[in-house]
Amino acid sequence: MKKRDKKRENKEILRALAMLTQIGLAMMTCMGISFGIGYYIDRLAGTRYWVMIFLLIGILASIRSLFILTGRLQSSEETAKKDVAAEVTTTPKEDSDEGSKTDTP
Numbered sequence: 001m002k003k004r005d006k007k008r009e010n011k012e013i014l015r016a017l018a019m020l021t022q023i024g025l026a027m028m029t030c031m032g033i034s035f036g037i038g039y040y041i042d043r044l045a046g047t048r049y050w051v052m053i054f055l056l057i058g059i060l061a062s063i064r065s066l067f068i069l070t071g072r073l074q075s076s077e078e079t080a081k082k083d084v085a086a087e088v089t090t091t092p093k094e095d096s097d098e099g100s101k102t103d104t105p
Contacts, residue, residue, distance in 0.1 A: 026066070030058045030062035031058040031061075031062055033058065034061065038051035038053060041054070
């Protein structure tokens with residue numbers, strides 16, 4: 001295995017770990033803030049159902065966040081694959097003299 005390939009593999013692992021951490025933090029933040037708001041409203045109103053309503057809203061918001069983050073991951077992976085494919089398949093194009101007046105059969 002080439003050193004360049006090993007570095008690329010390490011970058012991919014770190015990028016995946018960072019994305020996993022970002023997804024986890026985004027989900028916990030959405031649910032935590034929603035739970036806190038619901039708990040605060042329940043304490044003010046003396047009820048018990050607002051926590052569940054806001055927790056459900058937090059879960060839905062975290063699922064939305066998950067779709068946004070994974071969509072961003074998918075688009076960045078596609079871009080990276082295209083860049084790698086472009087590096088591999090680029091070859092110098094031959095100059096064509098098509099249409100020149102000096103062509104002879």
